Amino acid sequence: METLGFLIDGFGVALAPQNLMFALLGAFLGTLIGALPGLGPANGVAILIPLAFTLGLPAETAMIMLTAVYAGAMYGGRISSILLNIPGDEPAMMTCLDGYPMAQQGKAAEALAISAVASFIGSLVATIGLILLAPLLADFALTFGPAEYFALFLLAFATLGGITGKNPMKTVVAAAIGLMIATVGIDNTGVQRYTFGVLELYEGIDFIIAIVGLFAISELLFFIEEKAGGGKAKMMVNKLTLSWSDIRNILPSSLRGGVLGFIAGVLPGAGASLGSFIGYTLEKKIVGKKGYFGKGDPRGVAAPEAGNNGASSGALVPMLTLGVPGSGTTAVLLALLISLNITPGPLMFTQHADVVWGVIAALLIGNFLLLVLNIPLVGIFVKLLSVPPMYLLPVVTMIAFVGIYSISNTTFDLYFMVAFGVAGYLFRKLEIPLVPVILGLLLGPEMEKNLRHAMDIGDGNWMVLWDSGLAIGLWVFAGMGLILPYIVGPILRRRMRVTTGTGGPEGD
Amino acid sequence: MTYNDRTFGILMIVLAVAYGWGATQLPAPFGGSEAVGPETFPLLLSVVLGLSSLYMIVRPDPDNAWPWSRTGVELVVAVVILVLYAALLQPLGFILSTTLAVGTLCWRMGSAPVRAYLTGAASGVVVFLVFNFALDLALPLGLLSFLEVS
Numbered sequence: 001m002e003t004l005g006f007l008i009d010g011f012g013v014a015l016a017p018q019n020l021m022f023a024l025l026g027a028f029l030g031t032l033i034g035a036l037p038g039l040g041p042a043n044g045v046a047i048l049i050p051l052a053f054t055l056g057l058p059a060e061t062a063m064i065m066l067t068a069v070y071a072g073a074m075y076g077g078r079i080s081s082i083l084l085n086i087p088g089d090e091p092a093m094m095t096c097l098d099g100y101p102m103a104q105q106g107k108a109a110e111a112l113a114i115s116a117v118a119s120f121i122g123s124l125v126a127t128i129g130l131i132l133l134a135p136l137l138a139d140f141a142l143t144f145g146p147a148e149y150f151a152l153f154l155l156a157f158a159t160l161g162g163i164t165g166k167n168p169m170k171t172v173v174a175a176a177i178g179l180m181i182a183t184v185g186i187d188n189t190g191v192q193r194y195t196f197g198v199l200e201l202y203e204g205i206d207f208i209i210a211i212v213g214l215f216a217i218s219e220l221l222f223f224i225e226e227k228a229g230g231g232k233a234k235m236m237v238n239k240l241t242l243s244w245s246d247i248r249n250i251l252p253s254s255l256r257g258g259v260l261g262f263i264a265g266v267l268p269g270a271g272a273s274l275g276s277f278i279g280y281t282l283e284k285k286i287v288g289k290k291g292y293f294g295k296g297d298p299r300g301v302a303a304p305e306a307g308n309n310g311a312s313s314g315a316l317v318p319m320l321t322l323g324v325p326g327s328g329t330t331a332v333l334l335a336l337l338i339s340l341n342i343t344p345g346p347l348m349f350t351q352h353a354d355v356v357w358g359v360i361a362a363l364l365i366g367n368f369l370l371l372v373l374n375i376p377l378v379g380i381f382v383k384l385l386s387v388p389p390m391y392l393l394p395v396v397t398m399i400a401f402v403g404i405y406s407i408s409n410t411t412f413d414l415y416f417m418v419a420f421g422v423a424g425y426l427f428r429k430l431e432i433p434l435v436p437v438i439l440g441l442l443l444g445p446e447m448e449k450n451l452r453h454a455m456d457i458g459d460g461n462w463m464v465l466w467d468s469g470l471a472i473g474l475w476v477f478a479g480m481g482l483i484l485p486y487i488v489g490p491i492l493r494r495r496m497r498v499t500t501g502t503g504g505p506e507g508d
Numbered sequence: 509m510t511y512n513d514r515t516f517g518i519l520m521i522v523l524a525v526a527y528g529w530g531a532t533q534l535p536a537p538f539g540g541s542e543a544v545g546p547e548t549f550p551l552l553l554s555v556v557l558g559l560s561s562l563y564m565i566v567r568p569d570p571d572n573a574w575p576w577s578r579t580g581v582e583l584v585v586a587v588v589i590l591v592l593y594a595a596l597l598q599p600l601g602f603i604l605s606t607t608l609a610v611g612t613l614c615w616r617m618g619s620a621p622v623r624a625y626l627t628g629a630a631s632g633v634v635v636f637l638v639f640n641f642a643l644d645l646a647l648p649l650g651l652l653s654f655l656e657v658s
Contacts (some may be wrong), residue, residue: 054645131596169563176557180527183550191534191546193529217590224617225575226587390617394610395631401593402602402635406645414594422587429572430512452544 003135010357014365019064021363022057025067027369033069034076035381036392041073042328042435043215047396049208049336050403059340060355064362066318066336070329071123071366074312077235078115078305079381083108091308092347094276098293098300105296109378110246115297115305116374118254122306123367125258126265128312130320131360133266134349141346146453146467151474152483153447156324158481159268160436166493170432178440179447183207188449200412207335207441209404209413210420214434216400217421220393222428250302253283257306264307265314268326268481272399275314279307282395320356321346328435334442351372442479513568520561582616583613589613601650606632 013019033044045066077092082099095115144152157175158168184194184339185204195201252457257279264275283303284293293300315326316333323344325331337344342352349356374381404417424434451465458464468474509587531550540590593609600608611628615621639645 054643167569169560169567170569172556172560173564174526176553177520178558179553180523180550180557183553187546189546193534193546193550194530220613221583224582225579227579227618312601357609388619390614390619391627394613394617395627397590397613398606398610398631398635401597402639402647405597405647406639411594411597414597415591418587418590418594421590425583429574430516431569431572432516448544448549451549455544455548 003131005133006135006353006357007131007361009072009354010359010361011365013060013354013358014064014361019061019358019362020365022061023068023366026065027072027366027373029070030072031076031282031370031373031381032072032384034073035079035384036076036387039219039392039396040215040328041070041077041436042332044073044327045069045332046208046211046215046335047400047403049332050212050407051399052336053339054403054406058429059342059352060358062340063333063336063355065360066333067235067359067362070312070333070368071309071363072370073329074123074309075116075119075370076381077308078119079112079378080385082111082115082301083382088281091207091273091276091304091311093273094280095301095308097280097304098295098297100295101296102298102301104406110298111296111301112378113375114246114250115301116303116371116378118250118257118305119374120307120367120371121251121254121259122258122309123313123363123370125255125306126262126310127360127363129259129262129266129310130313130317130363134317134321134356134360137317138346138349141322143496144470145468146457147451147467147471148149148464149450150447151452151478152322152324153443153450154236155268155319155474155478155481156318156326156443157439158478159326160433161441166431166485168485169437170430172482174427174432174434174436175440178437180440181210181437182207182441183448188431188445200410206407206413207438207443208339208407209417210441211332211335211438212400212404213417213420214399214424214427214437217418218424218428218434220397221421221425223389223393227373242278246298250298253287253299254306256283256286257303258310261307261310261312262314265311265326266317268318273308273496274492275299275311276304276308279310280304316363320344320348320359322349324443325439328438329441331442332436335438338442351467365452416479510568510570512571513564517561517564517568520564521558524554524558525563527557542563585616586613589616598648599650599653602647603632603636603649604630604651606635 029048030041030044033039034041044418048066048069052065055062057065074091077087078095078099081087081092081095083102085096085100087096088502089455099115101109102108113397159172160171160175182204184201186195186202192202259274260279260282261275264278273356280300280303283299284291287293287297287299291297291299312327312329315330319325319330319334323334325334334344337348342348342355400417401414404413407413427434427437454464455462458467466475523546528551531536531547531554534545534547534550536545544557557583574580589609593605596605596608607625607628607629611625614624614627619627636647
């Protein structure tokens with residue numbers, strides 16, 4: 001029952017007026033980010049990081065706000081799936097299947113409300129799972145030595161593409177590039193590496209600059225290329241007529257979806273899109289002939305939405321306990337933690353208990369806030385969908401500029417950001433995933449440190465890296481993470497394509 | 509066509525070799541070398557990048573089309589605008605450079621010029637005011653510094 005005590009302390013942190021205010025602000029901004037075209041959750045959180053610094057927020061407040069943004073973005077993604085049949089992000093793909101038909105039948109408001117309730121239940125289930133599982137995993141992780149950590153980092157890279165990923169080798173290329181960028185600067189033996197005598201490079205490349213450049217600037221370039229500057233037609237939402245029996249009807253589906261999503265979120269390599277996919281297909285099997293899936297069944301909206309949100313909370317488990325994120329957005333949250341000088345991992349649960357439990361409590365509170373925000377305010381978010389990207393993206397770019405400029409007040413960083421943006425555009429054209437690059441940047445120093453410690457312990461013998469059963473297990477899983485996509489990837493991808501009828505957009 | 513992956517693969521092999529060679533040139537750390545010196549991890553990375561790039565050359569994915577012609581020009585224009593924005597932020601000041609940069613970007617993305625520059629000016633002024641007064645972070649005024657209230 002130690003956990004309960006910590007959780008109550010956490011509520012104490014999260015309910016402090018300032019933190020509550022920023023959680024509300026974050027939830028609102030997050031839904032906005034999820035709803036607006038061309039602003040994925042990772043992108044949105046990345047742009048807000050420098051702003052959190054400028055505000056001079058304390059660590060737990062900054063983390064609470066951005067976690068709320070993260071949760072909010074998952075809520076926002078469904079709005080365009082339901083109304084426009086365009087998923088706001090990849091996990092929202094499955095919501096289109098029954099959400100859009102419902103909207104066409106003039107039940108858009110009901111679909112939105114149901115998805116909000118299902119999202120809430122999914123997140124709630126997964127947050128409870130997080131509370132139960134995270135301390136256990138953190139305790140277990142305390143037994144990890146440097147060799148195990150090194151293997152764990154490899155596992156994180158290997159499974160990042162997910163088993164539905166297209167070309168695992170490109171993940172390797174991307175990870176290597178990210179790790180290489182991370183070696184720039186003075187290393188911890190005091191040797192300058194790859195600085196070429198440039199003073200600004202001595203401290204290494206700030207990963208926030210890289211993240212904002214890779215996501216925000218490359219997004220702008222993509223929109224210009226696709227000439228997608230025009231706005232969407234204005235949407236009308238009917239008046240909401242939702243009864244309690246409708247909600248009772250979707251409760252079992254939401255609970256099942258939330259549990260499945262949580263499991264998919266915790267497991268490396270599965271991720272939110274697989275969570276919502278499994279949630280939907282299982283629901284279809286369970287309900288069977290009584291359902292009318294694909295033609296606007298509310299349960300077909302509830303299950304994937306709960307799965308999607310469950311997975312996004314589940315993905316926080318490896319990030320908080322092991323310091324190894326499983327998705328793009330959690331990688332960006334990890335970036336925030338590192339820049340706040342908090343080393344994520346098992347020790348965080350003892351050294352920064354206020355931050356961890358504050359964030360977990362904030363996640364619970366944030367879900368209530370989101371539910372309260374989402375049902376009455378959905379009209380506002382719907383209106384925002386019709387903001388034309390040709391105004392939105394330049395302004396977002398400007399905010400990215402201001403944020404980066406405010407970190408150090410130099411233009412050098414801005415050039416760097418633009419360069420990363422161009423690189424990000426080229427990578428995306430070549431279908432080289434960006435998230436491993438960022439993860440490489442983030443984990444590079446830790447990975448090298450653990451390699452060094454392991455080798456010191458083993459007296460320079462490389463065998464020390466796979467000396468324990470645990471380490472071997474991690475290596476095996478990492479290997480499977482790279483090989484499985486070649487074997488089961490094509491089958492799963494085909495099935496997802498058949499179900500959705502589209503290829504679906506890339507990215508997370 | 510599979511030129512993209514192949515070209516990129518070759519470039520990355522060149523990078524891997526250059527990076528690996530750079531690692532061997534690193535000076536030994538003060539106090540003698542250890543099991544893992546500053547060059548060990550980079551050497552490992554250059555091998556990984558080299559091998560994975562080789563795979564991209566041997567088994568390339570089909571190409572995505574590059575936007576040549578007008579769209580390509582628009583993209584170059586956008587990058588030039590961003591570079592100029594960074595360069596002019598301090599000399600011109602935040603409000604003026606933002607008006608120009610955001611305005612031009614909006615215009616190039618298809619907005620009517622007047623509305624584009626109005627959006628730029630409005631967003632510049634709002635963000636400037638928010639940052640200088642609410643967040644206490646001084647953005648440069650540049651040419652408009654005569655407006656400064658002291």
